[in-house]
Amino acid sequence: MERWFDEAFGRGWLRPRRWEWPALEQAIGERAPHVDVIDRENEILVRAEMPGVKKDELDVSVNEDSVTIRGETRREDEREEDQYYQCEIARAAFLRTVSLPGPVDPEKAKAQLRDGVLELTLPKVEGSKRRKISIEE
Numbered sequence: 001m002e003r004w005f006d007e008a009f010g011r012g013w014l015r016p017r018r019w020e021w022p023a024l025e026q027a028i029g030e031r032a033p034h035v036d037v038i039d040r041e042n043e044i045l046v047r048a049e050m051p052g053v054k055k056d057e058l059d060v061s062v063n064e065d066s067v068t069i070r071g072e073t074r075r076e077d078e079r080e081e082d083q084y085y086q087c088e089i090a091r092a093a094f095l096r097t098v099s100l101p102g103p104v105d106p107e108k109a110k111a112q113l114r115d116g117v118l119e120l121t122l123p124k125v126e127g128s129k130r131r132k133i134s135i136e137e
Contacts, residue, residue, distance in 0.1 A: 032096040033069060033118075039101045046098060046120040052089075055113045060120065062106040067120060068097045 038045040046067055050058070058071040072093045104122035112119045 031092055031094045033094055035069075035096060035098050037098060037101065042124055044100050044102065044104055044122045044124065046100075046118075046122065048096065048118040048120075049116065050113060050118045051116040053113070053116070053118075058113065058118065060111055060118070062104065062109045062120070062122060064103045064106065064125070066097055066099050067122070068095070069118065070095045 033048045033050060035049075036045075036047045038047070048069055050071075053071060053073055057073060058069065060070075061068045070093070073091050100122065103125040105125055106122075108123045110121045
């Protein structure tokens, strides 16, 4: 019945299609980048999507059990006299804190920003490295 109603009368303003409204993160002015956390034998790898972000727009902090990535994207050529006809590219502050699957050594952490992906390599604390154990009978 709902599908029939939508086909006959359209979605209307009460139920707009997703592309008819700005994304929620744009509306509230903050977004969170998508992140992968990979648990390797001796390190934890964190990858975060950062399209269009420059390294000087990023602030990354690491402690033993979490990573925080924050920053802000800006319009490059914004001039006061410009009047946008359409403006869809998100320019906003972003913040993401990710819990890690085990303790890491923040002093040995490394970061690279390449092709719109931030990659953090976080060496595990010596005593927390994953090891295989045998099952006794």
